[in-house]
Amino acid sequence: MKRAAPMDVLLAGNLGTDERAAWSAALSAALPEARWWWDDAPFPAAMIEAAVVANPAPGRLQGLPRLRLIQSLWAGVDRLLGDPTLPEDVPVARMVDPAMNEAMAETALWATLSLHRGFFAYARQQAGGLWQQHPQRRADEVRATVLGTGQMGQATLRRLQQQGYRAAGWRRADGPQALAPLLARSDVVINLLPLTPQTAGMLGAPLFAALPRGAGIVNLARGGHLVEADLLAALDSGHIGHAVLDVFAAEPLPPVHPFWSHPRITVLPHVAAQTDPRSAARVAAANLRALRDGLPLQHLVDRTRGY
Known part of the structure; x- marks a missing residue:
């Protein structure tokens, strides 16, 4: 032949x-x-x-x-x-x-665990030389919502649930009526949605306001999902407790960007899942x-x- x-x-x-x-x-x-x-x-x-x-x-x-x-x-x-x-x-x-999916799930788990156990807060305390213990919750007392239930979203949900977190997923096809009750009881929101005209700017003031006070935001998808000014306002008011950001509207993140120095933002250089x-x-x-x-x-x- x-x-x-x-x-x-x-x-x-x-x-x-x-x-x-x-x-x-x-x-x-x-x-x-x-x-x-x-x-x-x-x-x-x-x-x-x-x-x-x-x-x-x-x-x-x-x-x-x-x-x-x-x-x-x-x-x-x-x-x-x-x-x-x-x-x-x-x-x-x-x-x-599959290897990339698992890497993303690892990053999401690290961010969720760090928010759950207050490790970002303890890092701020270390910088100020402050020795102060905080109440410790169990994993099954922490609710996480994963936005986006594709390959990476499913891998993340599995990893969180395996560690005992009360994790649920949402996709755009589920509609806003399904998202509202999830947000109302979410301690952590992890964004893994694809960036489309319909999802651009989704991480903004309306979504933040729907969360309980002190909730954490983890954006591992695209910078275009985030309304930066809305996040800064929500952090400064205390409504959002901490944000973990891996992606940005401009990359590399400009040296003068306020995210670098904000005490309640953790910046990653687009490395959540290489x-x-x-x-x-x-x-x-x-x-x-x-x-x-x-x-x-x-x-x-x-x-x-x-x-």
């Missing part, structure tokens, strides 16, 4: 030297039968059948007449879909990596083989929904 010609795959995105080396090695190992091309060097545009991307520059995927799949290396695709030059007739697949080339390359390779073999593609994005 005649062997099929190797697939030509374009790698496109804004990656540092070390990241590029790691992805090149991982992808080549996961799909050695492919020919891999980087977008900043000469490549055979007329031969490219698939693109593996990490937020490529606008217009970078134009002029590829044989392109049949755009495989993202990131779980979030809002920036990718925001490119008006993105070919409309080419399927887009997002990254769904894509691991070792596992994600296998996920991307599986979809590329499915494309080659005419099999169903996994984790396709519905462009009308934005995820």
Whole structure:
């Protein structure tokens, strides 16, 4: 039987030297039968059948007449879909990596546990040389609401429930009538929603006001979900007790941003769940083989929904 010609795959995105080396090695190992091309060097545009991307520059995927799949290396695709030059007739697949899901669940558990046990408050006390003990609640006395019940949301719910927390999930399809009673009794809200026009600014004054006084906010999704001024006001009034923020409207977070120095905000530099080339390359390779073999593609994005 005649062997099929190797697939030509374009790698496109804004990656540092070390990241590029790691992805090149991982992808080549996961799909050695492919020919891999980087977008900043000469490549055979007329031969490219698939693109593996990490937020490529606008217009970078134009002029590829044989392109049949755009495989993202990131779980979030809002920036990718925001490119008006993105070919409309080419399927887009997002990254769904079990290792990344578990990493996100670990971060959410750490944030919930730290809020529950007052560890952020104790850190503030240490900075001031204050020795003061606070009442200690059990995990089953703490209610957590996870916004977004996709792959990462489900992994987070499982992890929290395994540790004894009273955790519940909400998705946009459930409607605001289902969210209101959850918020009214939530000690912690963890945001893992996709960023869409419908969810942008969702972490704002109305949501904060619906929470019990002293509740914690954990935003691990996108900076566009958060209304920054509303959070600062809610923190300064004491209605929100503490916020853990991993994502921001502008990244890196500007040095003069008030979040850096606010005593009730913990800033993470977008590290809640980094894509691991070792596992994600296998996920991307599986979809590329499915494309080659005419099999169903996994984790396709519905462009009308934005995820």
